[in-house]
Structures are given as structure tokens and as C-alpha cells.
Amino acid sequence: MENGPIMLRLLSALVKIGLASLVTGAALSALNLSAAELLAEIGLTPEFVFGLMQEGAEWAIPNIVLGSMVIVPIWFVTYLLRPPRN
Template identity: 60%
Template sequence: MFRIISGVFKIVVVSLLTGAALSALDLSAADILIELGLTPERTLALLQQGAAWALPNLILGSMVILPIWLVVALLRPPRGP
């Protein structure tokens, strides 16, 4: 659990530092998207399309994987002290 929190913290710190550096260079997210040939609206639409595709597949996969994981966890021999 500590490794996950540590990893998230590192990503947050690096993201803040990168954002501050880009802000100091007078760059915004919209400017970077325009340089890539995207608009903020198109980016949002692409994210929505990706979520609309991924969510049903995630739910369907979890309906298979979670029961299998539960059975394996229940049948695993207990750990000794």
C-alpha cells in the first residue's frame, strides 16, 4: 500500500513541477493541444469515446475475473505466522 501511495505522490510532485515550468515558459494546455492538431473539445470527445468503449468491457471482464479470484483466494492454504 505504501508503494502505491509513494508512486502517486511522486507523480503528483513531478506533474506540479512540470506544470510550473511550462507555465513559466508561458505555455498552456490549449497551446500544446493546438500544436498537436487537437482542440480541447476534440480531446474531450476522444476521452468520452474511450471511456464509453472501456467501461462496458471493464465491467464484463470483472464479472468473470472477480469470481475466479474469489474462489482461488478462498481455496488458498492459510498463511502461517
């Protein structure tokens, strides 16, 4: 299985990022800092950031669906026409 080590590395990286975020968040919380305060320091509000994320998703999702309508069939035909490995 070639995908096993790749998936394990990806999962490992995600767990490390999650743990690092948890530790950093706990440390900032112990210093009485919040996400809203940090955003206010750079002139942003949580609502504005959420709005940007929502606009990004509204742009990205239709483009992902449109692209997948071309890419997935090409990938499937390529997959079917590959010679067997063993």
C-alpha cells in the first residue's frame, strides 16, 4: 500500500497542528487574551473575518464543483486504462 504512509503522515501532521493550536490557545487564555481582542488589535472583528470566510466559500465551492465535473471523469478513464500493477 503506497497510500498508507502518506495518509499516516497527513494524519500525524493534522494531530500535531491540533495539539500545537490547543497548547497555544491555552497559553493565550492563561494570559487573558481572546481571539476577539487579538483581531481588534489588527483592526478586524470576528464578524468581518467570518464574512470573508463565507465569501471565500461562496466563491470556491462552485468552482470546485465545476472543476471536478471535468477532472473526475478524466481521472476515472485514466485509472481504468492503467495497466495492472501485479
